[in-house]
Amino acid sequence: MSNREAGQRVGVNERTGREWLHGRPGGRKKRPSAPARDTRAASASSRYLSEAERLHIADRFRERATVRAIAAELGRSPSTVSREIRRNGTAGRGNLWHYRPYAAQARAEARRLRPKRGKIDGNRELRDAVQTGLDERWSPEQICHALRKRFPDRPEMHVVHETVYQALYVQGRGELRRELAGALRTGRARRKPQRQANCRRPRFVAPMVMISDRPAEADDRAVPGHWEGDCILGRNNGSAIGTLVERTTRYVMLVHLPHGRTAEDMNAALHATIRTLPPHLTRSLTWDQGAEMAGHRAFSLATDIPVYFCDPGSPWQRGSNENTNGLLRQYFPKGTDLSVHTREHLDFVAAQLNNRPRKTLGWETPAERLSSALTA
Template sequence: MYKHLSREERYQIHSLLKAKQTLSEIARLLGRSRSTISRELGRGRGQRGYRAEQACAKASERAQRSRNARRVDPKLWADVDFYLGIQWSPEQIAGKVAVSHESVYLHVYANKAAGGDLHTHLRSQKPRRKRHLCGHDRRGQIPNRRPISERPSHIEDRKQVGHWEGDTVIGAAHKQAIVTLVERKSGFAVLAKVNNKSADLVGRAIEAKLKTLNSRVKTLTVDNGKEFADHQAIDQALGIQTYFADPYCSWQRGSNENFNGLLRQYIPKKRRMETVTDEELTMIENRLNHRPRKRLGFKTPHEVFHASLNRVAPRT
């Protein structure tokens, strides 16, 4: 049975670190596993390194949070389980339910230890290093493309609703695709499935989805894929301007990149797109649009987008 580190052991760790002992040697001397020592250093280390007094204080705080978590109303845990089931993060849940995100994590880990599956709903992925150096597009230029350098600078600030980003997400067979359109300020998204990535089909899907939003569409920013070659027809149909990001600069369409990562929680890369029904796509769209976002003050994309409907600024 696991036994928590004692105050004396934390002072021993501090002294052994000052004596330049390795993690393995510290673990051997204390009769603990190397992973226990490594975890303690990660939790207890401060700006000035690992100090016993500070590590003890942090351990006391964690224990108090754990006790508080056990005192939470069972009905709240039922709410937590529901939101975990629809892929909300612990931080998003804490913005909705009167419980800290640390307590949600403790709840998930306790459930996992008991054989539960709540942990499978957490979004986990390897951190991606942002690329801020752009390469050269060897696919050939799209005729009459309008580069992102010509896009008004105020769009970058995300202060105005109506500026969208577009992309396509493919499945296992690389045939059918999902067109993803994300509004930059709110993160509100609309989705459409197409049988292939031809410019004609993708263009018509974009027109159909955005035309219903009327004045809430001012600009569209896409990558240099040939599926966006009909940009002039899109501009004419919607009365907007389409801009193209620099080649291999996905960070210039950060809203789309982030949304596509969320979409992959529901539609992993190994799944064939023909198995995704229109009903399922609508369900995914609704779930993601009603999931609170930390950057929105835990409001949902749906709330932020629709709050703007009565105060839409002129096209700029």
């Protein structure tokens, strides 16, 4: 109802009701007062702005302080403060922007109420379009871009791919049929939890030397002899083959692991593979933080080759090795037993890759590049 009707209902003057609703600024005779609002428990989460922070934003905004200055005083991101003023501010006369903290707090609390109905659940046409795309084995991102192209003037048919994933994964919504998750490339019906990299415990007893301490000559690929290593795994992670790639020449060597990939097995097999190379081509080895390299200290002492470890969850730091592992899957498919392959077969596969022309080498082969490095 209007302010006048509400005032008549409770028996107060229209002006008094307006002051209760919007608050009263301070004057010569009257003290300022805050607007009346529902009594709600303050949010204990630091994720959301509190009422005190909104009061601070209002005071500093009135003093024409910059958004970055306000954010620094609150210890918040500048985008958080900018978004708060844009969402909960109001335009006044002459296009002047006003920010009323109590009204902003009320809007934020009303907007935070859950549960909310999903966009896909509330639009049958949108839901059918997304289901059709998933039946065609399109990715959620492809579906979302196709919808924007097909319905450019209908924002109710526009979604982001995260909305599609949530409609598939979040339990209790039922917006999309659960069997549609099988159309995703991962085939997973729920999200895969990701552990925070900075919360991992040290994996090895001997301290690791990280990739940030690797010599600069290894980064620019100018000097041969710096290797990247990893393992490709077989069925149920029960078998493995070690892979080594030289960063400059992209030369591949395969490590035979017929009895498993324990630290002792990897140390012995890696030592036997590396010692076939001349000393000037064994400058360093970069590996991920796999448990098979728990004996890295003993390996370095035996071969005089320093081992550097990548940061957790950063496969791009061994890009050449990751690319080679993908090429090897043509010979060693996923889900197969890798322990059945002999040393001779591994050498045959490595020779095929090393004699394959590579675009990144100017269509030379890794074997030709390595031969040049040996001659030099």
